[in-house]
Amino acid sequence: MLARHADPIVAIATAPGRGAVGIVRVSGKQLESLVQALCGRSLRPREAAYLPFLDARGEPIDQGLALFFPAPRSYTGEDILELQAHGGPVVLQLLLARCLEAAAEPDPATGAPRLPGLRVAQPGEFTERAFLNGKIDLAQAEAVADLIDASTEAAARSAGRSLSGAFSHEVQLLRDALIQLRMLVEATLDFPEEEIDFLRSSDARGQLQRLQQRLAQVMQRTQQGALLREGIKVVIAGQPNAGKSSLLNALAGAELAIVTPIAGTTRDRVQQTIQIEGVPLHVIDTAGLRESSDEVERMGIARTWEAIADADAVLFLHDLTRAAEREYQDGDAAIESALVQRLPPQVPIIDVWNKSDCAPQTEGPRQSPARPAIVLSARTGQGLDSLRQTLLQVAGWQTAAEGVYLARTRHIQALQTVQHHLHQAALLLDTPDLPLDLLAEELRLAQNALGTLTGEFTSEDLLGVIFSRFCIGK
Structure with a gap:
């Protein structure tokens, strides 16, 4: 101290x-x-x-x-x-x-x-x-700040669960099971001539498997909680006049972006945070992607690619009324190629075919079997619910998730570290010449990683970072 x-x-x-x-x-x-x-x-x-x-x-x-x-x-x-x-x-x-x-x-x-x-x-x-x-404990302390900063009702309720100790209780159960297994291994080290029979009779492998299963359940709820806290960043991209600004306005339920029939109206990013079933989505409308000689528009396009590079998901917006035009198809193909080159493979792309209320009935979207596609009208709202559910799906949100508690990136990283060490311990248990000292060390490292969640093992530097983000007086 x-x-x-x-x-x-x-x-x-x-x-x-x-x-x-x-x-x-x-x-x-x-x-x-x-x-x-x-x-x-x-x-x-x-x-x-x-x-x-x-x-x-x-x-x-x-x-x-x-x-x-x-x-x-x-x-x-x-x-x-x-x-x-x-x-x-x-x-x-x-x-x-x-x-x-x-x-x-x-x-x-x-x-x-x-x-x-x-x-x-x-x-x-x-x-x-x-x-x-x-x-x-430290997880409850972080929940105080998360409750104050909660941007949705679901996030506030989940932060309340963490503050009441729900997350800490789960961590404690994991810790108790891990300590029990460590005690078994440490005791076996004192009797090397009986180590295999002792571990088998004590069901060390079964204890470890049950511990891994419980950890997987905690990680699943933690990842859901991280979604409630952080949300996802969704970028709307496409050619000019595909309806990007209209889609942002439709999702937000407000006139946030200027909508005109003039190509290139949007010159800079317009961002709005909305919520779908309590999950925050930070939706960003961007300048239309095309070749341009206008210096200001070119700057806006450059910022569009910056936003896309930082996105958690991309809505690739297409105009159904121009889907049959060769020039428009070439423009979409160029954007498609650039997206594939610039985006990491794990970032999902959703094809959104807009203006269904104006498109000829004979025209239909060209769908890729590798990713979701939505047909909608930003003007009438038809298809918006389907888009919202698809966004939740690609974000990894489970609608029926129960007992979710708000979580932070450091919580997920700590649990992943625990998972790694338990996996290494399982591999060691399966080796013919069981190295007990290495097994004991993996379990010790797993317990240390768990301890960082509640503050049992936490550096002063980490405490300084966590509490410096609180408001004064709290």
């Missing part, structure tokens, strides 16, 4: 701006003297008191509710004082300044400062204290 973790801290815990209520929060050890200075009297634990908040002269700065939570029954595990005042920025700044001022004042009883070392909290430092003092 770093030296700064022992400092008492204070911060405004509500969002900047004006509101009905604003909160100033203090966390530290032995806050009773500070409480006396700010409130004029002591407070009963966990009982709201309506009273004036006093300045150095004993004059009220504001009146509001004061709450005192003695350690260890508090959010951070330390003493916590919360001052709930009117939510004006000036009032809250005055209260913050008064907390710092009162902390440096001498205590009438001892003559020492009331709360020496009180400083303004860094981002996420209250939640970091909660983690360091064992009130929550």
